[in-house]
Amino acid sequence: MQTTPARSPTDRWRFHRAVWRWHFYAGLFVLPFIAWLAVTGAAYLYQKPIDRWIHHDLKVVQPAHGMPTSASAQIAAVEAVAAGRTFRYTLPERVDGSVEIGVQQADGARDVYYVDPGTARVLGSLPDKGTFSGVVRRLHSLDLIGSWASALIEIAAGWAILLVITGVLLWWPRGQRGGVSSVRGRPAQRLFWRDLHAVTGVWVGAVLLFLALTGMPWSLLWGKQVNVWANGHDVGYPAGVRVDVPMSDQRLADTTATSWSMEQARLPTSHVAPAQHAAPPQQQAHEGHEGHGGRVSGDLAPQPGAIGIDAALERFNGIGMAPGYSVALPRGPMGVYSASVYPERVSLQRVVHMDQYSGRILLDMDYADYGALGRGLEWGINVHLGQQYGTVNRLLLLMACAAIFLLCVSGAVMWWKRRPAGGIGSPPLPHAKRTVAIVFALLCIGGILFPLMGLSLLVIGVLDFILTRGWRSS
Missing domain, CATH: 3.10.450 (Nuclear Transport Factor 2; Chain: A,)
Known part of the structure; x- marks a missing residue:
């Protein structure tokens, strides 16, 4: 009877080596971004009390x-x-x-x-x-270095997701006693930092994964395209924007800060009576078709016949708008008063549009009106910002930010202690190059879901393939 030869230790660890290599590349790229996001995100959690103190x-x-x-x-x-x-x-x-x-x-x-x-x-x-919180938010989103920074955030968030997945695979117990739930060694040893990195990562990995996914709505390509798709299929912003009410070509995001789900929402138009607005004949002809995309000008001057801000506020208070709401003033004769509020509890979000002449409520939308995808993403965003569950939400995220920063520091120290002179210290390739290709192909599935990350993954994969002469181990 012929027996199958036992696999060598090197053969048994080939998958581990391939995963380790891509985990290393992910960390090399994303750890500085994650550390930055953890520090700025922790500061943003307490934006309101800090703002009241500074300003x-x-x-x-x-x-x-x-x-x-x-x-x-x-x-x-x-x-x-x-x-x-x-x-x-x-x-x-x-x-x-x-x-x-x-x-x-x-x-x-x-x-x-x-x-x-x-x-x-x-x-x-x-x-x-x-304000302080405004600056911190721009720092957190890298907005201060240009509009293209949201592309870096999208790439970093995608790599962070891969970092968590590959990190869990590397942590998974395979008979070892340490580095699973306990830390061995002393700070002078690489083993200590390896175990600290592994144990911290497995405890905070789920939070990091959640933060990466809920941060995607703000990204350049993924967030924008998902927003447009969701709002085009009634799973994003409220169906109320599609009722038979004359609509302008102006978006709510053009007039005031709004929620992710409402960025594509168009504003209704006020009914302009002839006595209220004597427009040139060509403009009157256009306003006669305002239900098919009427234009709202940028003119912020009060219009003849408008009820005015005092009466508008009285009406908004009368329908129970939550404290702290904002009112975007009408722009031009067809503009509307738009009141919006985004309290800590996502269920209290509300947007109300009012005719500037009659004071009639044209649209009244809240969280319950959002589509399924819109509700899910808005809930995730609110938790991401530390708002949904108040003090508990902020404390848990503050501890998570500290743990994520420790994760980045321990990873950097671990790499520094094992790096060779004159090299970056990439983990060794397994003998079977097919294993590297299989792991790379599996990671590319994530690249399809997050295209910008996928493009960067493809670039790094091609470079790695070329520099190692076809993923051949030395």
């Missing part, structure tokens, strides 16, 4: 005794000192908070003025998104 003179006021001043008086006070028109009015969430009034200048630049609602005194201004 205390702008954001905190003495609670008003008696009736506060009107919104129109506050806007008039701002426009008396600002070179532009008001485009957004935001009420405070707390009784000791200031009103925030967004002003757009003639060249398109935007500033936010802070006003004491009790006295209508202008406290000062900052550039739009110029």
Whole structure:
């Protein structure tokens, strides 16, 4: 009877070596990004209290005794000192908070003025998104280095997903006693950092995977295309935007900060009566077809016959808008008042559009109106931001950010201790080059789901194939 020869130890570990090689490449590329995102993300978790502390003179006021001043008086006070028109009015969430009034200048630049609602005194201004939290968010998204930075975020998030998957495969117990749930050795030894990296990674890997996936909606290609697809198939933004109401060609994201699911939502149009707006004949002819994509101008000047911001706020308060909501002011004679609020609990998200002349509610949409994909992604985004479950959500993510940073540091130290002189220290290839090809092909499945990451994976795979003369081990 013929017996099958026992496989050599090298043969048994060939799959491990191939996975290790791609895990190394993933870490080499993505660890600096992950460490950066962990640090900036931890700071963003506590944006509101930090903003109140840093910008205390702008954001905190003495609670008003008696009736506060009107919104129109506050806007008039701002426009008396600002070179532009008001485009957004935001009420405070707390009784000791200031009103925030967004002003757009003639060249398109935007500033936010802070006003004491009790006295209508202008406290000062900052550039739009110029608060501490605004800067941290731009740092977190790498937006400060250009619009193409979202492509780097998408690539890094895709590689982070591969990093978690390959890391779990490398951690999986194969009879060893250490490095599974305990750390061996001392800090001077590479073994200590290897075990620390493995144990930390397996505990925080699920959170890292979740954060990478829920961060994808902001990415350049994947996020944009999924948003367009979801909103085109009734699984993204509310079906309410497709009711038989005259719609403009303006998007909600053009007027105010909005949720991911609402970025493609078009604004309805106000009904323009002839007595309210005497337009040239050509413009009147176009407005007669406003239900088929009517145009909203960028004119922020108050329109004759409009109810005004004070009456609009009274109506929005009357329908129960949550505290801290913003109102985007109408643009041109066909524009609408758009109130939006995005509290910590995703179920309280709400967007309401109002006719600027009659005060009639044209559309009233909330989280329950989103499609299935929209609800799922919005919930994930809210958890990602540390908002959905309040203090518990923030504390868990803060600990996760610290663990992710430790994961990056331990990986870097482990590599530094094993790197050879004059090389990057790539893990050795298995003797069977077919094993490397199989692992590479499996990873390419993820590249299909996330195209930018897939393109970078293909580039690295081709370079590795060429430099190793066809994945031949030395």
